[in-house]
Amino acid sequence: MDRRSFLAAGVATVLASPRAIAQMKMDEMPGMDMGGHAGHDMGAAPKSAAMLPEGQALRELPLLANEANAPRLFRANLTAEPAMVRFAEGLDTPILGYNGMSPGPLIEVTEGDRVEIAFTNRIPEETSTIHWHGMPVPADQDGNPMDPVATGTERTYSFELPEGSAGSYWYHPHPHGKTAEQVYRGLAGAFVVKPKADPIPAEYRDTVLVFTDLRLAADGTMPDNTMVDLMNGRVGDHVLVNGQKNPALSVPFGTKRRFRFYNATNARFLRLSFDGAPMTIIGTDGGLLEAPVAAKDVLLSPAERLELIVSFEKPGTVTLNMLDYDRGWMGAGRPADAGLTLLTVNVSDTPAEAFPPLPEKLRPIAQLGTPAVSRRFVFTETMTMSATDMQMGFLINGAAFDMGRIDVVSKTGQVELWEIVNKADMDHPFHVHGTQFQVVEHERGGQVSKPAYLAWKDTVNVARGETVRLLLRQDRPGRRMYHCHILEHEQLGMMGVIDVQA
Ligand code: C2O
Ligand code: CU
Ligand code: CU
Numbered sequence: 402m403d404r405r406s407f408l409a410a411g412v413a414t415v416l417a418s419p420r421a422i423a424q425m426k427m428d429e430m431p432g433m434d435m436g437g438h439a440g441h442d443m444g445a446a447p448k449s450a451a452m453l454p455e456g457q458a459l460r461e462l463p464l465l466a467n468e469a470n471a472p473r474l475f476r477a478n479l480t481a482e483p484a485m486v487r488f489a490e491g492l493d494t495p496i497l498g499y500n501g502m503s504p505g506p507l508i509e510v511t512e513g514d515r516v517e518i519a520f521t522n523r524i525p526e527e528t529s530t531i532h533w534h535g536m537p538v539p540a541d542q543d544g545n546p547m548d549p550v551a552t553g554t555e556r557t558y559s560f561e562l563p564e565g566s567a568g569s570y571w572y573h574p575h576p577h578g579k580t581a582e583q584v585y586r587g588l589a590g591a592f593v594v595k596p597k598a599d600p601i602p603a604e605y606r607d608t609v610l611v612f613t614d615l616r617l618a619a620d621g622t623m624p625d626n627t628m629v630d631l632m633n634g635r636v637g638d639h640v641l642v643n644g645q646k647n648p649a650l651s652v653p654f655g656t657k658r659r660f661r662f663y664n665a666t667n668a669r670f671l672r673l674s675f676d677g678a679p680m681t682i683i684g685t686d687g688g689l690l691e692a693p694v695a696a697k698d699v700l701l702s703p704a705e706r707l708e709l710i711v712s713f714e715k716p717g718t719v720t721l722n723m724l725d726y727d728r729g730w731m732g733a734g735r736p737a738d739a740g741l742t743l744l745t746v747n748v749s750d751t752p753a754e755a756f757p758p759l760p761e762k763l764r765p766i767a768q769l770g771t772p773a774v775s776r777r778f779v780f781t782e783t784m785t786m787s788a789t790d791m792q793m794g795f796l797i798n799g800a801a802f803d804m805g806r807i808d809v810v811s812k813t814g815q816v817e818l819w820e821i822v823n824k825a826d827m828d829h830p831f832h833v834h835g836t837q838f839q840v841v842e843h844e845r846g847g848q849v850s851k852p853a854y855l856a857w858k859d860t861v862n863v864a865r866g867e868t869v870r871l872l873l874r875q876d877r878p879g880r881r882m883y884h885c886h887i888l889e890h891e892q893l894g895m896m897g898v899i900d901v902q903a
Contacts, residue, residue, distance in 0.1 A: 451489035451617040453639055456745065459648040462591065462609055465506035475510045475517070479531065481574065481588055482523035486644075492621030496587035497524060503644060504611040504665065505572070505590025512567045512594055517559045522550045529583060531558060532575035533592065534704065535686050535837065535859035537566050540879020540901070543834055546577040546804055547880065567596035568688035568837075568857070569661045569706040571611075577804060581667055581888035585635050586623060589613065589665040594688075600764065601683065602757040605659040605710060608650075612701075612743070614666035615639045626889065631793060632731045633827070634668020634703070634887035640723070642744050649745045653753040654716045659683070660709045664701040667888045669736075670828070670862075672726040673743070674698035675711055677719040681759065684708030687837035687857025689763040694854050698724055702830035702862035704886035710759055716750035729827040729865045766855050769839050769872040772818035776809060780863065780885070780895065782825040794894050795825075795885065801894030807880070808897035816874050823863040829890065831869065832860040833883040835901070838873035860886055878903040 469476035484498040499505030510516060522529045528551055530544035538560035541548065550556050570592040574583040591609050601607075616637030618624045626635055639646055652658065661684075664671050674680070674697060681693045686706050699707055713719060725739035783794040794801055800808070811817065819838070821831045837857035843850050845867040863869045875881065884896030 451492060451619065451621065451638075453489050453646040455647040456649050457645055459650045459744065460643055460645060462504060462507035462611065462643055463502070465500075465508045469517075473511075473513060474515050475508075477508070477517075478519045478521070479505065480521040480523055481529050481531075481583075483525070484587075488615060488639075488646075489617060489621060492617070494617060494621045494623065496623070497583055498587050499590055503587030503589070504613060505588065507609055508572070508590065508592040510562065510594055512562050512564055512596055515559070515561045517557055519555060519557045520550060521555045522552050524552055524583070526552055527579055527583070528552065528576045529574045529579070529588075530576055531572050532834070533558070533560070533570060533572055534832075535568065535570040536560070536592065536594075537563060537836065537876070539877055540835060540881060543881070544575050545834075545880065545882060546575055546580075549576055562594055564597070566688075567594045568686060569593060569663065569684065569708060570686075571663055571665060571704075571706070573665070575882075578892060581626070581635065581892045584665075584888055585614065585626075585637075585667050587613075591661070591663055591665075593661065596688075600689070600760050600762075601659055601710075602759075604754075604756050605657050607659050607661070609661045609663065610642050610744070611663040611665050612669075612671055613641045613644070614669050615641055629732060629734055631889050631893060634889045636666075636669050636736050640666070640669060640671070640741060640743055647742050647745060649747060651747045651749060652713050653751045654713055654748045655753040655756065656713045656748070657756045657759070658711050658713070660711060662699070662701055662707045662709065664703055664705050666703055668703055669738075670703070670726045670728045671701045672698055672724040672738075673701070673721060674724060675719055675721050675746075677715075677717065678711050678713050678746070681710045681712075682707060682854075683710055683759070683763060685856040686859045690854050690856055691764065691766050692762055692854075693759055700726060700862070702728075702828065702860065702886070703888070704830060704832055704860040705858075705862070713746060713748045716748050719746040719748055720744070721746070731827060766857065768855065769816050769874060772816045772872060774811075774815065775818035775820065777820045777822060778831075778883070778897070779822045780825050780829050782827065795829075795890040797895055797897050800897075802884070802891075802896040804898070806898065807900045809899040811875060811899055811901045813876055813878050813901055813903055814874065816872060819871050819873060821861075821863045821869045821871070823865055823867050826865050828862055828864045829885040829887065829895065830860050830862045831883070832886045833873065833899075834859075834881040835877060835879075836873055836875050838871045840869060840871045842870040844868040844870070875899075875901040877901070
């Protein structure tokens with residue numbers, strides 16, 4: 402049996418045999434704390450009966466208010482706390498929210514600003530942190546698992562956003578062993594850093610679309626993760642846009658609209674296209690490209706972002722749809738994503754005022770120079786079954802995450818070539834904290850290819866059997882995490898620590 406069918410057979414055995422389930426020693430799985438979860442459902446998730454209303458007007462994410470009264474200073478409070486929301490008719494769903502909402506409030510600042518955010522953890526009995534995904538912040542302000550904020554306590558995160566750091570970042574918790582659960586229960590928000598001078602005309606507006614994933618049980622609650630979720634990463638029953646299912650947006654025809662797409666799901670791969678409206682990519686995780694690039698469809702693996710211009714050229718209905726993408730699903734229950742509509746745009750027959758053209762050049766991106774060192778990170782999956790237990794592991798260079806271990810020692814200001822080798826059977830989106838990198842090469846089945854454009858990114862999908870080579874430089878000292886951004890894989894060990902020395 403090859404490894405892939407071995408793994409699939411393993412899952413099938415576990416799911417089919419109540420005895421095997423009863424005998425699994427779940428507490429032996431790395432990074433898992435099963436205490437207090439005796440009723441954990443080990444099988445596939447029950448299909449949810451809950452219906453979510455569709456077609457409501459797309460809500461704009463509420464802005465986190467700036468409480469500072471000084472120029473170039475952003476000061477605010479964020480509280481992680483239990484909240485109640487109504488996704489489905491007549492059903493209350495307990496969630497975790499930032500300031501009571503999910504997605505959390507939109508944070509919008511300008512490059513050069515100083516940011517001071519007081520964070521209060523009101524999640525009962527759990528530590529948390531806020532991690533500023535993709536942002537150039539000092540290591541001790543980055544919400545690492547090594548810096549937990551205990552329940553009932555508060556801490557302030559402060560950092561200065563340098564010139565040139567404009568981009569589409571986000572924020573989410575990163576506590577040891579609890580990141581996946583706190584995120585799927587609702588903790589995630591968008592953090593937009595605006596440039597001082599924006600080359601995109603203001604008429605295009607700027608619409609943030611945060612995609613999250615939701616699974617509801619028949620009583621409206623969110624079920625715990627199952628074995629299938631731990632294996633593949635949690636994929637729910639609904640993909641929401643700014644917390645709504647298939648909301649509607651109305652625009653006059655001729656409108657050109659700037660969107661920021663955020664994949665804030667634990668584990669959903671979003672391959673998307675607008676049916677009936679051309680898309681142009683203008684930016685990635687770390688800000689604008691050098692020049693716009695037309696795209697038929699786009700793939701956002703978990704944690705990736707894109708900035709796009711969409712042209713609504715004729716009256717009628719345009720939908721944003723999911724297309725099929727095979728990321729190496731393990732076992733049964735591969736979600737049927739193809740054809741799901743995430744957003745409906747009603748293009749009226751009143752013509753829009755003329756839109757200024759999109760500039761041909763957006764900004765220069767300096768290529769990172771010749772690397773001083775190169776490093777190799779090999780991703781593997783392991784699963785061992787015996788009569789009495791089962792262990793699943795997601796490893797980097799053969800090791801599972803250990804908070805007390807430093808995996809790589811590096812130096813500030815040094816350009817490095819990182820080779821991410823996926824020897825596993827599933828795609829794994831690779832992410833590193835504290836900086837933005839440039840992908841230089843993909844290799845799969847002996848074929849080497851270059852990315853379609855030069856871009857700043859902090860997350861890149863590494864398909865099964867693929868090697869991705871990227872250049873990166875860390876400019877600030879301290880410990881940084883790197884990991885697979887399928888959050889269940891991160892939890893089960895696919896994470897390491899790099900210590901960047903001054
Ligand atoms: Cu989105 Cu370790 O991060
Ligand atoms: Cu991050
Ligand atoms: Cu992974």
